[in-house]
Amino acid sequence: MTKTLHEALSATSYPGRGILLGQSKCGRYGLIAYFIMGRSVNSRNRVFVTDGDGVRTKAYDEAKLTDPSLVIYWPLRLLGEDTIVTNGDQTDTIYNALQVGGSFEGALRTREFEPDAPNYTPRISGILHAHDGKMSYKLSILKSDSEGKSCERYFYEYAQPIPGEGRLIHTYLGDGDPLPSFAGDPTRVSLEGTLEEMARTAWEALDEDNKVSLLVRSIDLTTGQYRQIIFNKNNG
Secondary structure: OEEOHHHHHOOOOOOOOEEEEEEOOOOOEEEEEEEEEOOOHHHHOEEEEEEOOEEEEEEOOHHHOOOOOOOOOOOEEEEOOEEEEEOOOHHHHHHHHHHOOOOHHHHHOOOOOOOOOOOOOOEEEEEEEEEOOEEEEEEEEEEEOOOOOOEEEEEEEEOOOOOOEEEEEEOEOOOOOOOOEOOOOOEEEEOOOOHHHHHHHHHHHOOOOOEEEEEEEEEEOOOOOEEEEEEEHHHO
8 A cells, every 4th residue: 555655654643763765756866755753852852964965963952962872873875876874873884884895784784773672773774776867775674573682684675666656664653662663564655746845745744743853855866966855843
């Protein structure tokens, strides 16, 4: 079942952090969206900032930053024809592996879920490859067995994306204590409209109380040029 972008993002008040990858309806652009949400002061005290070709998280109020280990990282980095997007410092693990001829999957086999018991937040990752007018992408989730004793690694490959469609994966199924990890395959999402319309729809669909930041990027599959929109709740 394919959902609209609004349906997919408004289905729960707390999907946590999420990655959406896909292709524009016209077929010309690769599309990337990444969002973060937060319940604690430490999680909500963040903004996305552009740094070169990438995006990193930054404390909105440095005085309120209590533990940077799981909240300060690069959500998005660009390496040649590959755009890497993740919900943690595994962005760097993938980036460094690709630089020396490694693979997306191989890099993630060295990592596991976050050490934040009792939630054991999944690590979600994606990579979009754009070359000569064509694209492919992959998604991954590294989950706990629910007791934090072993890591379950899932990989999803989309070698021939369908124009106007994407896949969404996020860390949680919804709110709870502990938070329930995402389950099942990535959600099929229809992608329509301009980059601005897509960004606005996504931002408005996320729960008002819990949303923190959103980035949306389109990549021209022929030239590699990109456009990007960022929303930060802390910046109004």
